[in-house]
Amino acid sequence: MPHPSDLPTAAATDDRPVGSDSRSPLLRSEDWWSVWVGLFLVVLSVLLWALGGSIAAIAPQIAKWSSFPALGAQLGGHAVTIVALYVVLGALFTLVAQFLRIRTAHFVAGFTALFLGAVVITIVATWSWASAYNLEAPLVALVVGLLVGNLAPAPAWLDSALRTELYVKVGIVLLGATLPFTLIVKAGPVAFVQATVIALATFLVIYVVGTRLLGLDQRFAATLGAGGSICGVSASIAVGSSVKAKKEQVSVTISLVVVWAVAAIFLLTAIAKALGLHPGVAGAWIGSSEFADAAGITAASAFGEQGLAAFTLVKVVGRDIFIGIWSLILAVIAITYWDRRDAAAAGAPRPRVDVAQIWHRFPKFVLGFFVGSIVLTVLILAVGTAGSAAVTTDVINPIKDIRTWVFTLTFLSIGLTTRFRDLTSVGWRPLAAFSAGAVVNILLGFGLSAGVLAGFWSSL
Structure with missing residues (x-):
């Protein structure tokens, strides 16, 4: 999910890619770089294990402590590992910053501060x-x-390192490497059906309320509907571009997504815990009802591995893959109906539909998620029952630890880039339309996750 901090601003223009770019999309997109970084760590962990070592050497795990002497002993024992993790992640993300044309000095300084913040938060x-x-x-x-x-x-040098989209997608790729592909095959169809029902219902509510009751522009309502039903900011930008929504309409949608996503973290977590929902059920509900990957993972993390697994299946497998498809469908509708009307009024030729949008808009980190899962599943099958325990100890568990650190960077970045004042600038009509869809989303997601499919998600 791209965060508003990833969009060009007057204060950070020098830290963002600008102008035309002849480089391959494989090297200039945060989406693709999340795949390369995530899979590099997965492959590195497998190679180190094959050579008799373990990636645990760069995967610090600070245990619970109750006294400062105990904390001091832990930090002393993990100091080298923490520094090693900082060096490896810092080198990888600085390489990405180079290709994204972010000032290296700014990024290194910002990432160092962010990592130190993650250490303090973990403590x-x-x-x-x-x-x-x-x-x-x-x-x-x-x-x-x-x-x-x-x-x-945040000052400009710190802002350059607050790459929410990059961190969360790397974390999702690493998450894939901890989920057996057999589980994805088993639960994927259910997750897809649940996500489809909720996404369609949410989109239609936002669109109908926005256009029929509140008089919003059709392109604006479509952008709001996509942001509230598919994948938050990513969908807002992709669909807004596809239907040619105004820039300010996309910005308003992004603000609503971010504010609602942060609010939903506390709301969904509190309700799920108060009701004593099973971790799998809670994760599925969060996956159905959260608008953004990073915010959803923040909430799902409170419910352990089962919660994260269910969330990922519904959100990543069930909803994120819709971005490209919905961009094309809504582009067809816009070109066939809305653009035809505007073109006729202006005497201009009608634009053509570009089917390639499906691939251009498709979230590439989803591919990394699947590849990571396949790699670890093949490894476990290759070593058999006798070697699976060693793979879990030396490969999977350290990947989980690294994933936790990457997600902590994500959560801290979300907080540092979220502005409460954004809500006051969007106007009441877009807020009302989006909120109507959000309420339906949350209630319907709860009904399916904790009611109709509770048995399935509880047995995950």
Whole structure:
């Protein structure tokens, strides 16, 4: 999910790609780079294991602590591993920054500050006092980021490292490497059907309320509907471009997605815990009802591996893959009806439909998610039952630890780039239309996840 901080601003123009670019999309897209970085870490972990080592050497795991002497002992024991992780992730993400034409000095300084923040947050979250109040690292990172980001906006050098989209997609690729492909095959169709029902219902509610009741422009309503039903900001940008919505309409949609997504983190987590939902059910509900991958993972992380697995199946497998398809469908509708009307009025030729939009808009990190899952599944099948325990200990568990650190970077970035004042600038009609869809989304998602399909998600 691209975050508003990834969009060009006057203050950060020098840190963003500008102008025409002749480089291959494989090298200039954060979407593709999330695949390369994620799969590099997966392949590295397999190679190190095959050579008798383990990627655990760069995967620090700070255990729960209750006294400062105990914390000091842990930090002393993990100091080398923490530094190694900083060097590896810093090198990889700085390489990405080079290709994205972000100032290297700015990015390195910003990433260093962000990583140090992640270390502090991990320490706080593993404190026994914080554990007693269920203050998990994602929630701590989000709250700290929101407080700091809204009280003191990030300087340009830090802003250049707040790459929410990049971090979350790398984390999702790593998440794929911890899920057996057999599970994806088994649960994928159910996740797809559930996501399809909810996405269609949410889109239609936002579009109909927006156009029929509130008088919004059709292109604007379509952009709002896509942002609230498919994949948040990514869908807003893709569909907004496809239907030729105005730039300010896309910006309003992005603001609504971000604010609602952050609110839903606290809302869905609190309700799921209050009702005592099974982790799999809670994860599926979050996957159905959250608007953004990063925000959804923040909420799903509170429900452990089962919650993350269910969330990923519904959100990534069920909803994210719709971006390209919906972009094409809505582009056809816009060209066939809305553009024909506008072209006729202006005496201009009617534009053609570009089927290639399906591939251009398709979220490439989903491919990395599947490849990561296949690689680990093949490895486990190759070593058999006798070697599967070693693969879990030396490969899968360290990947989970690295994934947790990457997600902490994500959550902190979300908080630091979210502005509460954005909600006041969108107007009441777009807010009302989007909120109507969000309410239907949450209620329908709960009904399917905790009612109709509760048995399936509980047995995941």
